[in-house]
Amino acid sequence: MKRLLPFLLLALGLALPFILTAMGQEYYISFASRVLVVALAASALNLILGYGGLVSFGHAAYFGAGAYTAALLAGKGAGLPAQLLVGTGVAALLAFVFGWAALRTRGVYFIMITLALAQMLYYLAVSSDSLGGEDGLRISRAALWGDLTLGDDRAMYYTALTALTLGLFVIWRVVHSRFGEVVQAARDNETRTAALGYPVRRYQLVNFVIGGALAGLAGVLMTQISGFTNPSLLSWQQSGQFMMMVILGGVGTFWAGLLGTAVLLGLEEYLGEVTERWPLFVGLILLGVMLFAPKGLGSLGTLFGRKKKEVVE
């Protein structure tokens, strides 16, 4: 079952636009694209926070950096490949610089520094005319081939699905590699990991950069979904939302990003239609999850199917 899960999810992902169309709910295709892209950014945070044990409270910086880079490039007439490549690269570079600075500290100081650095970027975007200030930047959707652009809901959806699938595959390989083993070891016992001969900070920084790059990739696609970018993508609320998603899904479990994003955005969407006071109910539900499933929604599955111990080889 566990082995089949990725393929079942992928099959569901591929079929979803057809299902929604058959149900006459095409409106939700665009919503689903948003879930996929945000899930990619949340999964990237899960790599840093869940597997790396580093509470980065500035994840929006890399997401937003990807988005703004893409919007600036789009304004200059660059196509999708260039936007993806440069957007991801800029986010990676930014994560390297921010991570390098933040990793000189630990614990609550690390949280505050990642937050402060991200806020700097937010205020830069708000106050810069060339970045559109409060209004942000509008773009025209990138062309895929022929007349097909990402303005088409289905084209956008499958692009997002491809990105998420590739992103999750990368994360899976990284987590299960030699490198991933050291990163998780440093999370569980930093001192011992250094005593085993691993320069811990170097591993954490590289991991931080991988997470930042994937968030940047998600940011590029987010711009394509909404057709614009604005400072809210860089805001601390956005960072907080990524964290909520990861925690909701189950910190350090593989599907945390996707699960947390689907549930949180789903709740917002559904409750938003029912009541104006939806944030209150989202909050209550979050509280309930934290009280009754503190390891996240992903742990509910193992509650029933427990307790298979992991055996090497």
Place this chain on the structure above:
Amino acid sequence: MAGIQSQSALVAENLCKNFGALAATQNVNLRVEGKGVHALIGPNGAGKTTLVNLLSGALPPSSGRVLLSGQDVSRVDMPGRVARGLSRTYQITSIYPEWTVWRNLALSVQGRSGTSMRFWQPVTGERALYRQAAEIAEEVGLTSRLNAPASDLSHGERKQLDVALALASNPKFLLMDEPMAGLGHEESVRMVDLIRRIAGIRAVLLIEHDMDAVFSLANEVSVLVYGQIIASGTPEAIKNDPEVQRAYLGDDHAA
């Protein structure tokens, strides 16, 4: 100390460490080399663990130097010293409790077998890593527990795992911080046996309160009191040193 440095020695030179007004380590000179056990004893609060932290690189010294095979490593961090052949165990066992014993050991073997900046190949596919991990488990007597989560181990087994983790880097020098602490009689006997085997091919600096173990294992004993080494010599000489008896053995042995 200005003479010819042995190519294979761990040397502390006038090592000092102050925590505010507290001089935890005062002018310590120490030399660990070759094979065998150099024991470091001293009453509680004498600064033994601080000294281990200075030697292993967990703490920077306030003054003085640490030399490793003739090289000044005073400003080299812990991973750097591991790469130069120095490793340590912990008084409070330091393992990865959520992982199996096998995975614990594979991680430590990984450190000495090529770079770990490999991002793509699944680590579980590296047979050699797990084979070597199993060999180390056999060396310390944990073979039957390979697939157990480390959190399921008994206190004695955790101590064995802690030693095994330190051994995986194949160190020339091993610092052992109270490996016998909290062990039952039988477990202690096994640990003494293990330390003897380890010291057969490398230099061990052993910090220990169990005097029977110390005197049965050590070729050389140094006594640390209030951060200072007050005596150094063969176990026989230390046993008969009046100053040592007064400062340390007298009280503790009577108990």
